[in-house]
Amino acid sequence: MADVSLSAKVRTEFGKGASRRLRREEKIPAVIYGHGADPVHVELPSYDMMMALKTPNVLINLDVEGKKELVIPKAVQREAIRGFLVHIDLLTVKKGEQVNVEIPIHLEGDLGPGQHVLEHGLNALPVLAEATHIPESVTISIEGLVAGDSIQAKDVKLPKGATLDTDEEVIVVQVLAGQLEEPSAEGEGEDGEESAE
Known part of the structure; x- marks a missing residue:
């Protein structure tokens, strides 16, 4: 399977305003969790993450300010109309672990x-x-x-x-x-209406 390398920064600001600022900077908020550790809130480069997600269940070598994590996407939120990334949950995994x-x-x-x-x-x-x-x-x-x-x-x-x-x-x-469509009766429909005008 394909794997990619990305860098992340720990987030210290939260809420809708902070998330909007991140997206304006072409970054997205994310949470890393798993193995009983406390969740870590990070920001990721939006374009690189979007490209990585083109591969289902992509394995990501994540560098969080010098700390290496192996993660896979578990929940991806996208904006309903335009489809851009809004938030992503990442699950930490280890080699040999079943997921x-x-x-x-x-x-x-x-x-x-x-x-x-x-x-x-x-x-x-x-x-x-x-x-x-x-x-x-x-x-x-x-x-x-x-x-x-x-x-x-x-x-x-x-x-x-x-x-x-x-x-x-x-x-x-x-x-x-499959159900066969029944043919419409002659003289009905738009054509019939137009000819009657």
Whole structure:
């Protein structure tokens, strides 16, 4: 998995005003927690953090004013409309430690013949994985599936070192029968209205 290096500064000011000032300076507020230690409030470079988050469950080598921490993102808050980063929670991890993460699901293949609708039960799969070897994604084949078929969590081939961290019976994707649209009656609709003018 990919990992990045970032530097952080300890925050001493809190509240909405302080957070707004940080964002104007192209920084974002964050909290580091884990292993029973007191949470540490820091500020991070916004652009670098945004680029790092393009990799799901990215492993970050964080330098907090000279103290080295290995962290992964656990909760990311974004502004609702424009999507810029507002706040992030970071979890400290150690090599060899198992962590709970959700890995993105990628689908490949084509459904079988017929009118079908593919319904996603999950977009990401909860797994336990070693902190420094978190899989970036899991691929599921939907080749040839038809209405009534489904894939459960237990059917997914997990990457090496990852174990399922959810109910085995939970449906990841299922195929539903598509409904054919009924043709509209002749002479109705906008065209009919316009010709009557």
